[in-house]
Amino acid sequence: MGPDQHAQLDGFGLVLPFPIRIAAMLVAGFWGWAINLHYLEKANIDVPALVRYPSRTSSAQRSHHVAAYRLATFFTIPLVIWLIVFWIATHRVPELVERLDYIPQSVFIILLLILIWPFNRLSRSGRIRFLLTLKRVAIGGLAETQDGKFGDILLADALTSYARVLGDLYVTFCMFFTEGLAATSKPNRACGKDFVVPIILAVPSAIRLRQCLTEYIRAHKTVSRREPNKANQHLANALKYSTAFPVIWLAAKLRNYNPLDFHGYSEITIMRLLFIASFINSGYCFWWDVVKDWDLTLFSPNAVIVIIHLALRFSWLWRVLPGLSWLPETESGLFILMFLEVARRWMWVFFRAEAEWIRNTHGPGPDDVLLGEFNHKFDAD
Numbered sequence: 001m002g003p004d005q006h007a008q009l010d011g012f013g014l015v016l017p018f019p020i021r022i023a024a025m026l027v028a029g030f031w032g033w034a035i036n037l038h039y040l041e042k043a044n045i046d047v048p049a050l051v052r053y054p055s056r057t058s059s060a061q062r063s064h065h066v067a068a069y070r071l072a073t074f075f076t077i078p079l080v081i082w083l084i085v086f087w088i089a090t091h092r093v094p095e096l097v098e099r100l101d102y103i104p105q106s107v108f109i110i111l112l113l114i115l116i117w118p119f120n121r122l123s124r125s126g127r128i129r130f131l132l133t134l135k136r137v138a139i140g141g142l143a144e145t146q147d148g149k150f151g152d153i154l155l156a157d158a159l160t161s162y163a164r165v166l167g168d169l170y171v172t173f174c175m176f177f178t179e180g181l182a183a184t185s186k187p188n189r190a191c192g193k194d195f196v197v198p199i200i201l202a203v204p205s206a207i208r209l210r211q212c213l214t215e216y217i218r219a220h221k222t223v224s225r226r227e228p229n230k231a232n233q234h235l236a237n238a239l240k241y242s243t244a245f246p247v248i249w250l251a252a253k254l255r256n257y258n259p260l261d262f263h264g265y266s267e268i269t270i271m272r273l274l275f276i277a278s279f280i281n282s283g284y285c286f287w288w289d290v291v292k293d294w295d296l297t298l299f300s301p302n303a304v305i306v307i308i309h310l311a312l313r314f315s316w317l318w319r320v321l322p323g324l325s326w327l328p329e330t331e332s333g334l335f336i337l338m339f340l341e342v343a344r345r346w347m348w349v350f351f352r353a354e355a356e357w358i359r360n361t362h363g364p365g366p367d368d369v370l371l372g373e374f375n376h377k378f379d380a381d
């Protein structure tokens with residue numbers, strides 16, 4: 001390691017090492033899903049039915065949210081144990097923090113084993129369903145409505161919120177296997193090749209883009225010629241996800257600015273282009289979330305939630321707000337921003353599932369863009 005590598009580690013990195021932070025974000029997703037299931041059930045919204053998950057056939061069986069809570073708890077236990085062991089072994093000494101990076105890095109293996117181990121009876125059917133859905137979604141696949149299409153959409157949209165987490169997951173392993181670096185060193189997000197992380201960031205949006213195009217093709221075959229907008233709106237949804245690509249590309253180029261790449265365009269010009277692209281992406285996504293995904297209006301009774309959602313969608317603007325510029329500039333700030341994005345997705349699921357439930361039980365609205373068969377009624381089982 002370089003002579004100044006230890007000095008780059010701040011107190012936050014010594015207490016909460018980089019791999020543990022990423023693992024915590026992954027585990028938080030399972031806690032969020034359990035909370036979604038729990039409170040939507042209290043609101044008489046049957047999420048398992050929406051995603052075509054088999055209903056409980058006996059009162060002796062645990063409810064879906066209880067099983068989800070148990071799985072999230074079993075993910076959390078090794079995470080906490082590994083962190084405590086790391087604290088005891090390193091005593092926050094920079095040299096030991098970097099030398100013993102295999103302790104926090106190994107937690108990913110434990111979490112993976114809990115998820116895929118075939119002899120683990122804990123939430124077995126749920127884990128299998130999750131892995132099969134992830135396998136289909138990972139290449140942009142989309143099930144038919146009766147086979148759980150809504151679940152595919154929820155998972156793929158969740159991946160867009162986890163794009164930065166997935167990028168950092170790659171960075172932890174890249175640093176771990178790179179000579180002169182440690183997984184617990186200050187994150188080097190240009191590890192390996194500087195284009196790898198931007199590609200990872202773009203993959204979730206590409207997945208949803210392909211799903212939207214699939215929806216367009218299916219809808220185009222089923223809707224009448226007098227109602228072309230019902231199919232065309234899927235193209236508008238695809239366009240929404242495509243607006244993420246210029247943001248990712250410009251941000252990557254700005255991070256590794258080279259005048260030769262832009263034929264003499266200044267760094268300030270690229271920054272302005274990034275601002276415009278980010279504004280278009282955030283504005284489009286915010287409007288679509290509220291009006292299309294949630295079936296709300298911008299001035300609905302849920303205005304408080306809408307305002308919070310607006311602030312989180314435009315969180316990239318915090319770098320220019322007095323007193324908040326540290327958020328995107330420090331590892332602790334980035335951790336907060338990633339957590340807030342996961343929390344925003346958790347909040348999004350509540351309203352998205354409610355809207356889908358209403359569409360299925362009361363019929364689709366005129367602007368329904370996510371149902372493959374517009375007059376389809378789902379089987380309650």
